[in-house]
Amino acid sequence: MPRIEVDANRCKACYLCVSACPKKCLGKSKTISKKGYFPAVMERPEDCIGCTMCYMMCPDVAISVIKE
Amino acid sequence: MTIIAKKPQSLTDIPMHYCPGCGHGIVHRLMAETFDELNIAGRVIGVAPVGCAVFADDYFACDMVQGAHGRGPAIATGIKRSKPQAIVFSYQGDGDLASIGMAEIVHAAVRSENITIIFINNAIYGMTGGQMAPTTLVGQVATTAPKGRDPKLQGWPINMCEMLSQITGAKYLERVAVDTAQHVMAAKKAIKKAFENQVKGVGFSMVEVISQCPTNWHASVEQALEFVRTQMMPQYPLGVFKDEGAK
Ligand SMILES: Cc1ncc(C[n+]2csc(CCOP(=O)(O)OP(=O)(O)O)c2C)c(N)n1
Numbered sequence: 457m458p459r460i461e462v463d464a465n466r467c468k469a470c471y472l473c474v475s476a477c478p479k480k481c482l483g484k485s486k487t488i489s490k491k492g493y494f495p496a497v498m499e500r501p502e503d504c505i506g507c508t509m510c511y512m513m514c515p516d517v518a519i520s521v522i523k524e
Numbered sequence: 525m526t527i528i529a530k531k532p533q534s535l536t537d538i539p540m541h542y543c544p545g546c547g548h549g550i551v552h553r554l555m556a557e558t559f560d561e562l563n564i565a566g567r568v569i570g571v572a573p574v575g576c577a578v579f580a581d582d583y584f585a586c587d588m589v590q591g592a593h594g595r596g597p598a599i600a601t602g603i604k605r606s607k608p609q610a611i612v613f614s615y616q617g618d619g620d621l622a623s624i625g626m627a628e629i630v631h632a633a634v635r636s637e638n639i640t641i642i643f644i645n646n647a648i649y650g651m652t653g654g655q656m657a658p659t660t661l662v663g664q665v666a667t668t669a670p671k672g673r674d675p676k677l678q679g680w681p682i683n684m685c686e687m688l689s690q691i692t693g694a695k696y697l698e699r700v701a702v703d704t705a706q707h708v709m710a711a712k713k714a715i716k717k718a719f720e721n722q723v724k725g726v727g728f729s730m731v732e733v734i735s736q737c738p739t740n741w742h743a744s745v746e747q748a749l750e751f752v753r754t755q756m757m758p759q760y761p762l763g764v765f766k767d768e769g770a771k
Pocket residue numbers: 574575576577593616617618619620621624644646648649650651652657
């Protein structure tokens with residue numbers, strides 16, 4: 457099962473990853489980060505196919521894609 | 525557990541200062557991935573520009589100098605000629621490269637210096653707050669063109685890839701964008717090629733990246749991507765303008 461991790465300490469809430477995800481897995485967090493942003497969060501982990509599109513669009517290198 | 529994608533080793537852990545959604549960070553990552561994949565990280569020496577990327581030396585885990593505005597190609601020439609084994613890049617914005625640095629970029633191409641230029645075209649002076657650049661589009665509003673760029677007053681935008689393609693010494697010129705994952709993948713290929721060329725000794729190689737500047741375009745990130753597609757790309761078509769790497 458592929459999954460992603462978002463580093464909330466790097467994320468600046470541009471949501472380029474949210475619009476890039478072909479499976480519409482990602483959303484916006486409802487809690488504010490230490491940095492002062494509402495970071496991207498995984499909302500539907502079961503749909504993630506590990507395609508790395510989110511990683512590719514992230515300007516802040518906040519996303520890692522992992523295969524278990 | 526296998527990690528499919530994560531921050532490349534050629535980037536430090538320091539979080540980047542760019543505005544949310546800015547194209548600079550995507551390009552930094554593509555360059556760092558290239559250094560890792562070509563196994564050249566220990567040989568890379570970069571020249572950071574004056575512009576929003578002035579702190580790039582904090583982010584790349586390689587040796588770097590920070591050059592005077594526009595002088596990157598001249599500094600990179602000196603480094604490459606005194607250290608031929610080094611892989612040398614100059615990273616420059618459009619205000620830097622196409623305005624004050626026009627002479628340096630043209631003559632580095634004329635001499636076909638075996639260096640790699642990464643040229644970030646966001647059609648604006650980002651760092652200083654949105655003045656008109658030579659690349660600013662006709663009609664585009666800037667602090668120094670408050671009614672929009674008027675060719676009668678400020679001339680027309682300059683297309684650097686097309687212009688440099690007239691120079692024999694320019695060996696590889698490609699224009700890419702970072703507005704979609706597909707374009708980011710194509711940008712990665714171009715950047716990798718521009719560094720592979722240097723390893724092979726091909727000569728002057730430049731990749732122009734059409735890059736979003738949401739802040740000084742006074743746009744949301746979504747609107748900035750739309751501006752790239754509907755306004756920037758008609759003026760700055762993507763593609764390969766010269767590729768003499770194989771010859
Ligand atoms: C010799 C000199 N002239 C002018 C400046 C002021 N200055 C700083 S950054 C900049 C332009 C930056 O624009 P660009 O190169 O397009 O980079 P961006 O910030 O858009 O990435 C200017 C004119 C300077 N620092 N040094």
